[in-house]
Amino acid sequence: MPELPEVEVVRAGLAPAVVGARIEACTVLDARALTRHAGSPASFEQEVTGGSIDAAARRGKFLWFPLRGSDRAVVAHLGMSGQMLLREPGAPTERHERIRWDIVHPEHGELSVLFVDQRTFGSLAVDDLAPTPDGAAGGWGTETATVPTQVSHIARDPLDPAFDQGRFHADLARRTSAIKRILLDQAVVSGIGNIYADEALWAARIHPETSAASLSRVARQRLLDAVVAVMTKALAEGGTSFDAQYVNVNGQAGYFAHSLEAYGRTGSPCTRCGTPIVRVAFTNRSSHYCPRCQRRR
DNA sequence: AGAGCTCCCTGTAAGC
DNA sequence: TGCTTACAGGGAGCTC
Missing domain, CATH: 3.20.190.10 (MutM-like, N-terminal)
Structure with a gap:
């Protein structure tokens, strides 16, 4: 996607x-x-x-x-x-x-x-x-x-030089919903979908159902840094060069699949601790996380 | 205003 | 084997 x-x-x-x-x-x-x-x-x-x-x-x-x-x-x-x-x-x-x-x-x-x-x-x-x-x-x-x-109502994305970090922190501190829901809210921070939300939460060791407002400033920053890191890595692995003769611009995902740590890895061992990744229903979607590394607070 | 839900759609895969 | 059902999910728009 x-x-x-x-x-x-x-x-x-x-x-x-x-x-x-x-x-x-x-x-x-x-x-x-x-x-x-x-x-x-x-x-x-x-x-x-x-x-x-x-x-x-x-x-x-x-x-x-x-x-x-x-x-x-x-x-x-x-x-x-x-x-x-x-x-x-x-x-x-x-x-x-x-x-x-x-x-x-x-x-x-x-x-x-x-x-x-x-x-x-x-x-x-x-x-x-x-x-x-x-x-x-x-x-x-x-x-x-x-x-x-x-x-115009879409927030800048975390790779945008004009991304407003202060507003990101303020929005999270104010919102009581699950942090994953907030990550998917394009009016708070844009560009994140279900895959990179799960990946960033795994990297930051945050349970997807954690109330956004309950996160410390340090945890919020760790999460934002994780979002930037996972997206930057995915982008680097997906970079393609322009071919003037025959250009195939393909929007399908998959090239980054081998690097995924949480998304789609239900039952597979967490690469940090070996605990099987679990999958739970989440507003008509799924969340994948490590129940040991990402403890619910 | 924020929270949380439905709906739109089609192809694949699992289940019976 | 063939049918049915679940599932994938971004974002608008709705209600409370």
């Missing part, structure tokens, strides 16, 4: 191909990919066609592509199964392809950008860009201090 490291791999893979490119044609194959778009599929196609992409930006799990001279951007969220793929022009339709752009890049020539999404939780939309309240760049991949209105 694409979380921050996977989405960043997609952003970094797309950037050399799409920044500076002009969208010559846009085809919506499935309107369900436009659930966040305010207008009709025809209006999406019309507005995107002819647009030139100025940047490939990301905050948390959201991507956006500012359109030149318009104060508007195409916003993309991959949901659970979304992919953005680069293909040669005229490439056959993918099984779950929802939207396609035919672009022309001044250096790389013609390419197709495919939005493919099996479970349709992802979407594209055209949205207004609004100034950031803190005046810093909107996210990775852009120096412009704007962010799409759909993304």
